[in-house]
Amino acid sequence: MTATSHEETRVAAITTGLDRFKRSLRAGARTTRPYRFREPVWDSALVANAETSPAVTADMADFGYLPHECHGRPGVPDSLAMTGPVALLTSEGAQLLREIGQALKGSAVHNDYVVSHRIRNVETVSPFVHAMVRDAAFLRRVSALVGVPLIPHPLRDAGVQVNYYEPPAAGMRAAPVAKWHRDGMNYVFTMTLSDRDEYEGGDYIYYQGRPEGFDARPDEVTSAGSHHPDVRTAPFRRVGDTLFTRGSRVYHAVTPVTRGHRITLAVSLFCPLLGKQDENRFWHSAPDDGLLRTVNNWRHLHQAIRRPGSYCRREGIPILGTSNSR
Numbered sequence: 001m002t003a004t005s006h007e008e009t010r011v012a013a014i015t016t017g018l019d020r021f022k023r024s025l026r027a028g029a030r031t032t033r034p035y036r037f038r039e040p041v042w043d044s045a046l047v048a049n050a051e052t053s054p055a056v057t058a059d060m061a062d063f064g065y066l067p068h069e070c071h072g073r074p075g076v077p078d079s080l081a082m083t084g085p086v087a088l089l090t091s092e093g094a095q096l097l098r099e100i101g102q103a104l105k106g107s108a109v110h111n112d113y114v115v116s117h118r119i120r121n122v123e124t125v126s127p128f129v130h131a132m133v134r135d136a137a138f139l140r141r142v143s144a145l146v147g148v149p150l151i152p153h154p155l156r157d158a159g160v161q162v163n164y165y166e167p168p169a170a171g172m173r174a175a176p177v178a179k180w181h182r183d184g185m186n187y188v189f190t191m192t193l194s195d196r197d198e199y200e201g202g203d204y205i206y207y208q209g210r211p212e213g214f215d216a217r218p219d220e221v222t223s224a225g226s227h228h229p230d231v232r233t234a235p236f237r238r239v240g241d242t243l244f245t246r247g248s249r250v251y252h253a254v255t256p257v258t259r260g261h262r263i264t265l266a267v268s269l270f271c272p273l274l275g276k277q278d279e280n281r282f283w284h285s286a287p288d289d290g291l292l293r294t295v296n297n298w299r300h301l302h303q304a305i306r307r308p309g310s311y312c313r314r315e316g317i318p319i320l321g322t323s324n325s326r
């Protein structure tokens, strides 16, 4: 793992205001190459068993949040901020997913919003991923990690994504940098599909504090990057290593890759018991998905929030219990 220079962690301002609106109008016009990879068949046996304690486990209080600011409701506490790296899949399962991630690259679009290339709505193009995120064993595994029941997110466009990070092409001046941001999603599982020795740079870094702390001094934090006393680096090492983050509440970024390739799978899930606490915002998705599509997606989300049981039945999603065991 290489040290990160100040220049590498410089970030551009995330899109806002008029730029967001313009992107929302353009987004629907993008097309991708068809995906023709002959995928393996998903099997529940590819879900990993629970292992020993992960290197990082932090509650919302560790990020400075007060109890009344946390998600949850009486009888359903929901205060985990981060845990990992953990294995959600066996090593065989992670390798299969890596091959799928590599094959999907041809269908990914250039993206200067957060990463270099990205494919959204992976559930729709990959039968393997579609089956994985609605497999009862997989959902039990992720739900047990967080302590609340989790199901595939109704905003399917943003639900499962594969992100591609690489150095700039020859002759290009600057690497596309991942910008410091918070996600719209509350429950985000980031799985690396690359081994750590396959790339340099590409550190997943996060701000250990409240968002206001970051917002009060963004230049100081972004210029110091991983050297800042309040910035931590997630210890991803092997293909399949997965970090859970409460993405909507924790500022995070990825430093530019300077050698090799880094691929990650991001799976965002939804808690049907706490649907009203979903933190997605319309204008967070619209620049990626386009205005009309986002309106439709929003209708779908609010149906799921109002009637989660019928949403699960319609989508073939297993309904799990409310175990709070981690």
Ligand SMILES: [Fe+2]
Pocket: 181, 182, 183, 247, 252
């Ligand atoms: Fe993110």
